[in-house]
Amino acid sequence: MTTQRDNPSMVRRSLLAVLPVAAALGACRPDAPAVTLPGPRATGGEPSARGGAGPGGPRQAGVDRPAQPQTHAVVSVYDLPPRVGPARVVARLGEAVLELTTAQPGEALTVTVGLGPRLVGPAVLGVAGGLELPAFAREERTARTWGGDLLVQVCASDPVAVGLADTRLARALAAEGASGRWSQTGFRPPGNGPVRNLLGFPDGIENPRTRPELDREVWLDGPGPLADGTIAVVRRLRVDATGFLAQSAARQEETIGRRKADGAPLSGGEALDRLDLSAKTPRGRYLVPAMAHARRANPNATGSGRMLRRGYSYRNGPGDQGLLFVSFQRRLRTFTATQRRLDDGDDLMRFVTATASGAFFVPAACTPERPLAHDLLGEQG
Numbered sequence: 001m002t003t004q005r006d007n008p009s010m011v012r013r014s015l016l017a018v019l020p021v022a023a024a025l026g027a028c029r030p031d032a033p034a035v036t037l038p039g040p041r042a043t044g045g046e047p048s049a050r051g052g053a054g055p056g057g058p059r060q061a062g063v064d065r066p067a068q069p070q071t072h073a074v075v076s077v078y079d080l081p082p083r084v085g086p087a088r089v090v091a092r093l094g095e096a097v098l099e100l101t102t103a104q105p106g107e108a109l110t111v112t113v114g115l116g117p118r119l120v121g122p123a124v125l126g127v128a129g130g131l132e133l134p135a136f137a138r139e140e141r142t143a144r145t146w147g148g149d150l151l152v153q154v155c156a157s158d159p160v161a162v163g164l165a166d167t168r169l170a171r172a173l174a175a176e177g178a179s180g181r182w183s184q185t186g187f188r189p190p191g192n193g194p195v196r197n198l199l200g201f202p203d204g205i206e207n208p209r210t211r212p213e214l215d216r217e218v219w220l221d222g223p224g225p226l227a228d229g230t231i232a233v234v235r236r237l238r239v240d241a242t243g244f245l246a247q248s249a250a251r252q253e254e255t256i257g258r259r260k261a262d263g264a265p266l267s268g269g270e271a272l273d274r275l276d277l278s279a280k281t282p283r284g285r286y287l288v289p290a291m292a293h294a295r296r297a298n299p300n301a302t303g304s305g306r307m308l309r310r311g312y313s314y315r316n317g318p319g320d321q322g323l324l325f326v327s328f329q330r331r332l333r334t335f336t337a338t339q340r341r342l343d344d345g346d347d348l349m350r351f352v353t354a355t356a357s358g359a360f361f362v363p364a365a366c367t368p369e370r371p372l373a374h375d376l377l378g379e380q381g
């Protein structure tokens with residue numbers, strides 16, 4: 001029998017049923033109808049068969065579990081003191097994470113930890129293409145907000161729970177000599193399926209969702225210390241929303257490549273259909289314009305793999321709002337090739353400036369018996 005989980009078009013059709021209803025009722029309303037999004041949990045997708053891990057399976061939560069991201073998040077980046085072996089600090093962090101998350105039912109609160117290039121660079125280099133992000137266009141770099149040794153992402157539906165957990169983990173890390181670099185809270189509307197960003201467009205439509213897609217595009221397999229890990233790219237992207245929204249509705253849609261009301265591709269079809277990049281008007285113009293963001297970022301155009309985008313909106317005050325971009329992929333190149341193509345021409349990127357950035361290896365989940373990143377960092381320190 002074909003199940004929804006191994007048939008992307010079935011998933012797509014059932015997602016299709018979700019968005020117009022949610023949009024009609026106001027997808028941002030907290031009382032929008034609860035519809036289950038197909039994904040690893042909803043479709044009964046099992047974690048990979050590798051054993052020896054906690055109740056959540058061998059992979060860290062907060063990547064593709066829960067299938068629908070929680071509504072609040074904080075991303076914090078730390079440095080370890082230069083002469084301290086990272087194994088102990090990371091193991092302590094893992095213990096604190098287990099303490100926090102096992103006290104919560106299900107995946108109400110998730111913590112995802114990543115290790116920066118200084119800690120795992122050489123190990124990740126051969127297998128996943130390393131962790132060093134090159135310079136890209138429109139970056140406002142500062143020493144504090146670029147790079148870093150440790151990524152801690154906390155997600156929950158309760159913003160206070162997010163804050164408390166982040167403070168608890170910051171305290172555990174400070175006790176080990178780690179210092180905070182930058183931290184950013186984010187939010188997304190409740191509701192299932194793609195939700196709107198601060199430009200008013202449904203975001204997160206084109207993402208790997210089925211278990212086979214996620215295994216192929218997001219997770220590294222074994223054997224070896226990278227098994228059940230993935231690479232996270234985190235960027236704080238300030239968006240000139242005022243400038244973007246001053247454009248006509250039609251121009252905004254041409255900038256994205258999808259309709260604002262329901263996210264449908266400008267090439268036709270329904271809300272969650274893929275773009276048809278070859279579709280043209282009778283006069284020979286592309287229906288999805290050449291510089292539309294969704295065309296430029298499309299993996300067919302970039303020749304790269306597909307990334308799982310799981311970002312949050314943020315607002316720090318007037319003039320500083322945008323997207324806390326978080327993507328997970330099994331190769332860094334999936335991100336870098338996509339970003340390069342956006343740099344070469346993308347109508348949306350004219351409104352976007354990166355103000356913080358880093359790439360991190362997210363190792364397999366830890367258990368009370370198996371310290372976090374033990375296979376990777378070994379006994380050093």
Ligand code: HEM
Binds near residue numbers: 205275339
């Ligand atoms: C503030 C900046 C950004 C905003 C507001 C934004 C928004 C959007 C929106 C509305 C879509 C169409 C709906 C969807 O498929 O989710 C989209 C698609 C996409 N975006 Fe972005 N995006 C931003 C930055 C980026 C960056 C930096 C990357 C990666 C380097 C990226 C990668 C993608 C990809 C891969 C798609 C799907 C393209 C396809 O249809 O195959 N985006 N984005």
